[in-house]
Amino acid sequence: MLNGAILQVINGISFAALLFLLASGFTLTFGVMRVVNMAHGAYYLLGGYVGLAAVRASGSFAVGIVAGGIAIVLIGFLIDRFLLRRVGENHLAQVLLTVGIAFVIGDLSLHIWGGDSLKVPVPSYLNGPFELPGGLIYPAYRLALIFFGAFIGVLLWLLYRRTQIGAVIRAGVDDPEQLSATGINVGRLFIMVSALASFLAGMSGVVGGAFLTIYPGAEWEILVYALVVVIIGGLGSLEGAMVGALIVGLLDAFGRWLLPEFSYFVLFAPMAILLLVRPQGLFGKEF
Amino acid sequence: MKLPAIELELISKQFGGLLAVDAVSLMVANGERRVLIGPNGAGKTTLFHCISGTLQPSSGCVKLFGDDVTKLTENRRTELGMGRTFQISNVFTELSLLENVVLALMGTVSRKWTVHRSVGHYPELRSRALDGLDRVGLKARADDSVNDLSYGDRRQLEMALALNTNPKILLLDEPCAGLSPSERQGIAKMISTLPRDITLIMIEHDMDIALALADSVTVLHRGKIIVEGSPAEVQANSEVRDVYFGNI
Amino acid sequence: MSRTGILFALFVLTFAILLPSLAGPFWIGLVTQILIFGLLALSVDLLLGQTGLFSLCHAAFFAISAYTVAILQVRYGLPTILAAPAGLLAGTLLSVVFGVSVRTRGVYFILITIALGYIVWGVLLRWSSFTGGDNGVTNVPFPSVGVASISTQTEYYYFVLAMISVCTLAYRVFINSPFALVLRGIKGSETRMRSLGYRTGAHLYVAFVISGLVASLAGVLYVYYNRFVNPAAASFPNSVEATLMAIVGGSGTILGPLIGSGVILGLRNWVSGFFELYATLIGIVFIVTVLWAPQGILGLFNHLQIRRRSS
Numbered sequence: 120m121l122n123g124a125i126l127q128v129i130n131g132i133s134f135a136a137l138l139f140l141l142a143s144g145f146t147l148t149f150g151v152m153r154v155v156n157m158a159h160g161a162y163y164l165l166g167g168y169v170g171l172a173a174v175r176a177s178g179s180f181a182v183g184i185v186a187g188g189i190a191i192v193l194i195g196f197l198i199d200r201f202l203l204r205r206v207g208e209n210h211l212a213q214v215l216l217t218v219g220i221a222f223v224i225g226d227l228s229l230h231i232w233g234g235d236s237l238k239v240p241v242p243s244y245l246n247g248p249f250e251l252p253g254g255l256i257y258p259a260y261r262l263a264l265i266f267f268g269a270f271i272g273v274l275l276w277l278l279y280r281r282t283q284i285g286a287v288i289r290a291g292v293d294d295p296e297q298l299s300a301t302g303i304n305v306g307r308l309f310i311m312v313s314a315l316a317s318f319l320a321g322m323s324g325v326v327g328g329a330f331l332t333i334y335p336g337a338e339w340e341i342l343v344y345a346l347v348v349v350i351i352g353g354l355g356s357l358e359g360a361m362v363g364a365l366i367v368g369l370l371d372a373f374g375r376w377l378l379p380e381f382s383y384f385v386l387f388a389p390m391a392i393l394l395l396v397r398p399q400g401l402f403g404k405e406f
Numbered sequence: 407m408k409l410p411a412i413e414l415e416l417i418s419k420q421f422g423g424l425l426a427v428d429a430v431s432l433m434v435a436n437g438e439r440r441v442l443i444g445p446n447g448a449g450k451t452t453l454f455h456c457i458s459g460t461l462q463p464s465s466g467c468v469k470l471f472g473d474d475v476t477k478l479t480e481n482r483r484t485e486l487g488m489g490r491t492f493q494i495s496n497v498f499t500e501l502s503l504l505e506n507v508v509l510a511l512m513g514t515v516s517r518k519w520t521v522h523r524s525v526g527h528y529p530e531l532r533s534r535a536l537d538g539l540d541r542v543g544l545k546a547r548a549d550d551s552v553n554d555l556s557y558g559d560r561r562q563l564e565m566a567l568a569l570n571t572n573p574k575i576l577l578l579d580e581p582c583a584g585l586s587p588s589e590r591q592g593i594a595k596m597i598s599t600l601p602r603d604i605t606l607i608m609i610e611h612d613m614d615i616a617l618a619l620a621d622s623v624t625v626l627h628r629g630k631i632i633v634e635g636s637p638a639e640v641q642a643n644s645e646v647r648d649v650y651f652g653n654i
Numbered sequence: 655m656s657r658t659g660i661l662f663a664l665f666v667l668t669f670a671i672l673l674p675s676l677a678g679p680f681w682i683g684l685v686t687q688i689l690i691f692g693l694l695a696l697s698v699d700l701l702l703g704q705t706g707l708f709s710l711c712h713a714a715f716f717a718i719s720a721y722t723v724a725i726l727q728v729r730y731g732l733p734t735i736l737a738a739p740a741g742l743l744a745g746t747l748l749s750v751v752f753g754v755s756v757r758t759r760g761v762y763f764i765l766i767t768i769a770l771g772y773i774v775w776g777v778l779l780r781w782s783s784f785t786g787g788d789n790g791v792t793n794v795p796f797p798s799v800g801v802a803s804i805s806t807q808t809e810y811y812y813f814v815l816a817m818i819s820v821c822t823l824a825y826r827v828f829i830n831s832p833f834a835l836v837l838r839g840i841k842g843s844e845t846r847m848r849s850l851g852y853r854t855g856a857h858l859y860v861a862f863v864i865s866g867l868v869a870s871l872a873g874v875l876y877v878y879y880n881r882f883v884n885p886a887a888a889s890f891p892n893s894v895e896a897t898l899m900a901i902v903g904g905s906g907t908i909l910g911p912l913i914g915s916g917v918i919l920g921l922r923n924w925v926s927g928f929f930e931l932y933a934t935l936i937g938i939v940f941i942v943t944v945l946w947a948p949q950g951i952l953g954l955f956n957h958l959q960i961r962r963r964s965s
Contacts, residue, residue, distance in 0.1 A: 210764065216945070222933045222940065226934040354761070399762070
């Protein structure tokens, strides 16, 4: 029983690492640019497919990750420039627009890559089981994912809390009007933050596709998790994305293990209770 | 002795590091015309928000006609007779002028919950709303959309909304802001003709209007009351002059 | 509603009444669908058009009422006279619970309704021992109440047409009511409404539950039409499509949701015959509508009318 619980903890944390990669971009996009991008899940999907193609072509997982990330940076830029820019801060329009974009990306992906679940090949040194202290066997890849997620998390945190750019970004999250008054080139800042969010999304598709596989519909399933992370953690907060991802990852793992038929309920009920008590989430701004 | 319409006891409001209102105590008698003046950032609008219930004070007590309303919500205070206008016109731009005033009229009655009859079924609403618009000279434009209104007319509509909630106390936040001199005169005249069973507190920057309408004046500076008295007393006070002309 | 609007509605109604004698089962089925999903779209627009709240969980109420009816009739053999009201009640009760989301506004409200909708979808999918999981519930009979029973598609079509006509008239009364005016006031400026004495949260909550009731009604009508229900009925794309219908037709209007339903479902049925990328097309309709025609068909029509009158 204890072994089972430990396994679920690792499951939860490794899933949390993936969720953090995806949710951090989503929450920053809202925090800085006040944009709700419901195509973020589709970015994950497309990044995964492109990364898969890159891995097949090059034989390198790292190339796949970078390719997936860059593909979404490019597409994300075009979407921002030609579509999202036109709706400004109208959240309703943003949601509808990006849902439409997600429909297009999802459907086109279906027609290019078909309906089967595809797995991104994992590098051989990460393939297979790993023996943990205490004799537990666990997939090496998912353990590596935890470290990768933590690594990216630390990088992002350093960027956010310890650099000048991060200070500017935080100022933008706190008070968007003041940001333009400081003389910073807001347009360029937005492009940078958006590119970062896009890269994270595309990359997470490759990383996730290596153990969850990629399939039509994955874009909505993963997006829902990211939404719960962001609702619990608080829109716009990087720390919130970290804490939220851990909570969601662990709830999901234990929910599936203990109450498989109600796992979604186990996931969402705490979110609903939190909403009653604190609608802006753990680290979100009051409204 | 009649209870004061408004009594504030040591009202303070803190926003993070900023103490916007600092231990303000004041009393406004029933039917009085009180004007609140002070330089920008003195905390006048924040004080209004505490009185009307838009904001909860960090500490202190608000009493309306002797009853402690500090814990009551904004809409509850309106039901008890508090009406207010906003510094920036807060009217319903997508609705017609008539609908705006109808909303003001319905705010404190149970009619607002009716789902099974149309508004037109209640002719008294329409006629009272038209009267309300007439008082501010906007009756002719009753069915126009607010979007078509000039700024001056919107300020008039703003007044009409507050007046039609059946207020016993009116908080007017810079009713003349942004208006032309003739428009200011119009508003000032309307305010001066309001019946004495309504208590008035006004924030106003236009000294002539403020001092002409006021029974007494309270001067706020950096969240604190520095002077209170009749218009003449306040005008003559050197501290007030310092605050306004920069000898702080 | 203007005179043109009433004439248009009468024209469409006449055509709808004559439809079964003009066209075959495919068209009867399609128009039944259009009417039912038009009602779902109406429930969404009751919130969106009147209060400004954008709810993406209405497919959940739709699905729960459909499933309740299906399970009660198929598995427990209950008659329509019990199953249908029970379905309506179940969906409405869910909206009473989900109504807590009204404590939030703007983007938070949107996100929370998305997540709530997913709870229902997920439970319907994963609790397969009770709901049938992916396979859903099949063999739902036509409704019958005592002597009055429906046995053909055409009879059900007329029943649905009658229900939707009644609902449309009721919606017209609702939109013109004091309560709806209050909702539009809240949509315009919630702060102003509070200072005028309104308990805005309470009004929004009641509006949410009323819209949940309407969505539940659509669900009941749906399950007797489709004779089958599966988790897709509660899916996010279903909620989103309902919203799109409301917007394409013209948000805030009485007939907009129905018109939007006709456009979207008509488009789907016409296109899927020869074009595989249906979802892409719907996505493009989203994008085009949001960017270039957010006021929808009726909105554009009204705009042109105003232009014509002033020139």
